[in-house]
Amino acid sequence: MPEGKAVKEELSIDEVVEDLSRxxxxxxxxxxxxxxxxxxxxxxxxVDSLDYEVxxxxxTRHLQRIAEEEMEERVYDIRVFHxxxxxxxxxxxxxxxxxxxxxxxxxxxxxxxxxxxxxxxxIFKLETREDGQYWVFGxxxxxxxxxxxxxxVE
Amino acid sequence: xxxxxxxxxxxxxxxxxxxxxxxxxEGSTLGDLLELLREKYxxxxxxxxxxxxxxxxxxxxxxxxxxxxxxxxxxxxxxVSGGVYNA
Numbered sequence: 158m159p160e161g162k163a164v165k166e167e168l169s170i171d172e173v174v175e176d177l178s179r180x181x182x183x184x185x186x187x188x189x190x191x192x193x194x195x196x197x198x199x200x201x202x203x204v205d206s207l208d209y210e211v212x213x214x215x216x217t218r219h220l221q222r223i224a225e226e227e228m229e230e231r232v233y234d235i236r237v238f239h240x241x242x243x244x245x246x247x248x249x250x251x252x253x254x255x256x257x258x259x260x261x262x263x264x265x266x267x268x269x270x271x272x273x274x275x276x277x278x279x280i281f282k283l284e285t286r287e288d289g290q291y292w293v294f295g296x297x298x299x300x301x302x303x304x305x306x307x308x309x310v311e
Numbered sequence: 312x313x314x315x316x317x318x319x320x321x322x323x324x325x326x327x328x329x330x331x332x333x334x335x336x337e338g339s340t341l342g343d344l345l346e347l348l349r350e351k352y353x354x355x356x357x358x359x360x361x362x363x364x365x366x367x368x369x370x371x372x373x374x375x376x377x378x379x380x381x382x383x384x385x386x387x388x389x390x391v392s393g394g395v396y397n398a
Contacts (some may be wrong), residue, residue, distance in 0.1 A: 180360065212386060215370040260386050279388055281320035292321045300361075304324055 159228050161220025161237040163211045168238050168252050177256045180233040189263040191253040191271055197246030203287045209241040212279040219278035227270050231258040235270060239280060312337055321389040325354040336378060341368060342375030354370035362390055
């Protein structure tokens with residue numbers, strides 16, 4: 158069953174793969190997995206942490222909807238898990254699993270799901286790095302955080 | 312009636328808090344609430360000049376003319392990038 162969810166803790170990738178493996182008997186030939194990580198270096202600056210804020214239950218509802226809407230005939234299952242909270246460089250942030258009839262449909266679907274997850278649900282990123290804090294938007298644009306409200310667009 | 316308001320991410324920087332409950336007159340609209348918030352937090356106007364403020368009512372996009380009801384959950388959010396939020 159397709160599933161989308163905001164999660165606090167790290168996920169057991171093996172458990173999800175094991176669960177999806179049962180589709181092989183029905184004709185599934187490939188599982189594509191995407192894993193996003195917190196980068197330790199952005200624009201040559203050291204990143205200390207990346208804080209993800211979600212708006213529950215709507216974030217989970219939206220991720221669930223993406224997983225359900227992207228199901229199609231040659232796709233057996235889609236699982237999307239987005240982490241929230243304070244994460245450090247090297248931590249995993251996003252997991253996308255697509256079980257497909259073959260590699261082509263699985264890769265294409267994973268890419269499409271990723272683009273939707275990056276742009277649609279209410280998930281917000283605050284990057285703390287050596288030169289200050291930045292709100293990060295889905296297209297990579299950053300706005301420097303100034304707590305007096307006079308943010309500076311970078 | 313009482314409504315709960317959530318300020319997400321960068322919006323909370325302008326209000327200084329992440330959520331609160333407000334008492335409103337019966338029959339108030341979402342637009343009335345936004346005006347009240349702009350008065351209460353003048354910095355919201357500065358923010359609106361910088362990026363579009365998105366407003367959800369119980370998780371859905373709502374028109375400013377929509378009438379609020381007791382227990383409504385309102386959220387003020389900055390844009391992600393696609394700007395599509397209906398959950």
